[in-house]
Amino acid sequence: MKQSKNIVKDFQIEQFQHDLISWFETEQRILPWRQDQDPYKVWVSEIMLQQTRVDTVIPYFNNFIEKFPTIVDLAYAPEDDVLKAWEGLGYYSRARNLQAAVREVHEQYGGKVPHTPDEISKLKGVGPYTTGAILSIAYGVPQPAVDGNVMRVLSRILSIWDDIAKPKTRKVFEEVVHEIISKDSPSFFNQGLMELGAIVCTPTSPSCLLCPVREHCRAFEQGVQQELPVKSKKKPPRAVQIAAAVVTDEQGNFLIHKRPNKGLLANLWEFPNVEVDLTIGTEQTQLTSFVEADYDTEVVLDPPFTVIQHVFSHIVWNINVYKGVLTGNIANRDDLKLVSVKEIEEYAFPVSHQKILKEYHKIT
Secondary structure (H helix, E strand, C coil): CHHHHHHCCCCCHHHHHHHHHHHHHHHCCCCHHHCCCCHHHHHHHHHHHCCCCHHHHHHHHHHHHHHCCCHHHHHCCCHHHHHHHHCCCCCCHHHHHHHHHHHHHHHHCCCCCCCCHHHHCCCCCCCHHHHHHHHHHHHCCCCCCCCHHHHHHHHHHCCCCCCCCCHHHHHHHHHHHHHHCCCCCHHHHHHHHHHHHHHCCCCCCCCHHHCCCHHHCHHHHHCCHHHCCCCCCCCCCEEEEEEEEEEECCCCCEEEEECCCCCCCCCCEECCEEECCCCCCCHHHHHHHHHHHHCCCCEEEEEEEEEEEEECCCEEEEEEEEEEEECCCCCCCCCEEEECCCHHHHCCCCHHHHHHHHHHHHHC
């Protein structure tokens, strides 16, 4: 706390609050989750906005709220329906955690989203940022909502040179926000910081001449706004070679597989695929052997027809995609299905496998 006191020493807190909030009141973007202060809608929007651009989120949010307009609707919806509504947003654990937490709110809190930090932060998938966002925006509680966007803005305004890639740095910014947040309008204060980072104080080429709080910005005064925030680089993602196949039966039905309920892309559907090691044989041989052993069936594969690359934060999938024909019966298992061209639209697939299907349709 002493560090935060030193950081905000001689900072005109009240004038900064006034300038930021006044700007937000007049310049804020019209976004669907800002139409009211419904805690459920605020919650859904904040989970969707993690790692995802606003423009991408808007249609997903509208569709999601249309399908699951209340906490009860989401709490007891089939998980496959929830994942389908989330399809393409990525980071699918967010959707599963959101549903689990919403169910807890319905069962433990009578369907009302908790309004204290202790209660809300215990919900699955609700970290410090989401806690602060919901409490400040929906309930007017002066709680910090600090993410990378806010750290970038405040590192420039207050000339904070701590590495924002380090987890401990977030605590520094949370303490700073505790010192400077508006007690009268924490909702507009936090949203103002978020909005400032989204449309003015951007990662590269910040629009300093348009900034409503420029006169408070130490980085601008010192001419170092391009050097902040300090952020050390992550390790490059590990490349993984994968062979996949779009396998159909005589009727043109697709063979699809449901991923395990834990781990990367849990519970999503996919085409048969396996990580390959080119030192022990060809991709085609390894993929054929995998399908026969793991799915207890037989396939004949044609040469690959496309290559898909998909980048995660920690790995890169390089996928060679084959076309195949099913020559045996599939095992009677819940995680294996044969589905028609129409039926496949009802299943949630990761983006990489959506691309596979799209490329397949181009050649058939």
